[in-house]
Amino acid sequence: MDWKIKSPETGKFKIGIDGNDGYRLFLNGKLIIDNWKKLSKQTIVANYYFEKNKEYDIRIEYYEPAGNAFFRLVWNVNVNNNQSEEIANAVALAAKSDVAVVAIGIEEGEFRDRAYLSLPGRQEELINRIAETGTPVVVVLVGGSAITMNNWLKNVPAIIDVWYPGEEGGNAVADVLFGDYNPAGRLPITFLFSKDNFHWFIITSPPAVATITTTLLGSRFSRLVTD
Numbered sequence: 284m285d286w287k288i289k290s291p292e293t294g295k296f297k298i299g300i301d302g303n304d305g306y307r308l309f310l311n312g313k314l315i316i317d318n319w320k321k322l323s324k325q326t327i328v329a330n331y332y333f334e335k336n337k338e339y340d341i342r343i344e345y346y347e348p349a350g351n352a353f354f355r356l357v358w359n360v361n362v363n364n365n366q367s368e369e370i371a372n373a374v375a376l377a378a379k380s381d382v383a384v385v386a387i388g389i390e391e392g393e394f395r396d397r398a399y400l401s402l403p404g405r406q407e408e409l410i411n412r413i414a415e416t417g418t419p420v421v422v423v424l425v426g427g428s429a430i431t432m433n434n435w436l437k438n439v440p441a442i443i444d445v446w447y448p449g450e451e452g453g454n455a456v457a458d459v460l461f462g463d464y465n466p467a468g469r470l471p472i473t474f475l476f477s478k479d480n481f482h483w484f485i486i487t488s489p490p491a492v493a494t495i496t497t498t499l500l501g502s503r504f505s506r507l508v509t510d
Contacts, residue, residue, distance in 0.1 A: 284343045290333035292360055299328030302354035305346030310339050319346055323397070324353055333360070370409050378416040384460065385410055388425030400431045400475065407434050414438035423456060433477040444470070 290296070299316055300306050303324040308316040315329045333339070345354060377383035387406045391397055401407065411434070414420050420439040424430070427447055436442075443466070448455055458464040 284345075286341060287338045288341050289338050290335060290360060293333065293335040295330050295332045296358055296360050297328040298331050298356075298358040299326065300343075300354065301326040301357045302345075303352070304348065306354070307344040308356075309342040309344075312340065312342075319344075321346070321348055326357065328357070328359075366405060370405065370412060373409060374412050374416060377413045377418045377420075380418055383413050383416075383418045383420045384423060385413055385420055386423040386425060389428070389430060391427060397428070400429065401434070402430055410435045411438055421460065429472050429474045431475055431477050436476075 298308070298310070300308060300318070301324075304321050305319040306316070307314060307319060308329075310331055315331060316327055318327055343356065345352075373385075387402055387410065389397065389403060410420070410422060414435070415438075419441075421441045421443065422435075422439050424442060424444045425447070432442070443456065443459060445452060445456055455464075459466050
């Protein structure tokens with residue numbers, strides 16, 4: 284696939300691919316990203332210096348062996364990364380509250396295997412910084428599979444795993460938080476304390492490796508749409 288893009292701003296920006304399996308990205312004939320192998324969905328970006336209103340030749344090569352494609356071209360031009368500010372605001376709010384309820388989770392689905400067991404993005408930092416305020420913390424974990432908690436488990440007094448609770452999930456969680464319902468507490472899967480407790484298996488193909496940049500605080504990249 285070959286076409287042109289034009290940057291609305293001058294500066295060094297990140298540009299790359301959010302997708303599964305293999306791909307290569309070229310700008311003005313230069314190979315920027317070389318990821319020619321079958322992998323889980325991931326976001327891989329590279330730095331590139333753009334000049335305002337200048338056109339750049341772009342070429343993308345894509346490798347998909349199974350027919351289950353997920354693919355987007357992304358960059359962070361005109362994207363305001365205010366994650367640090369949002370975390371600071373959450374910490375300040377928690378510091379003057381009686382209890383802090385922190386909702387965190389993972390992004391997953393069919394053909395979107397996770398390459399890491401820890402929480403993506405800066406969610407662990409969010410939990411720990413709120414816990415440092417001294418305000419009691421209840422972590423509400425949203426997701427359908429296990430995560431590791433060794434980096435923050437000892438810093439919070441309570442964790443509620445709500446899985447995928449559906450449209451009445453908010454009311455159900457509120458009933459638990461306010462003591463109107465006592466959850467059963469049965470886990471159908473094992474939550475490992477850390478990745479070191481995982482029994483690794485020898486495989487003959489490259490393992491999935493993902494660079495996760497999307498967090499529950501907002502994506503750091505925008506979809507690049509061209510005519």
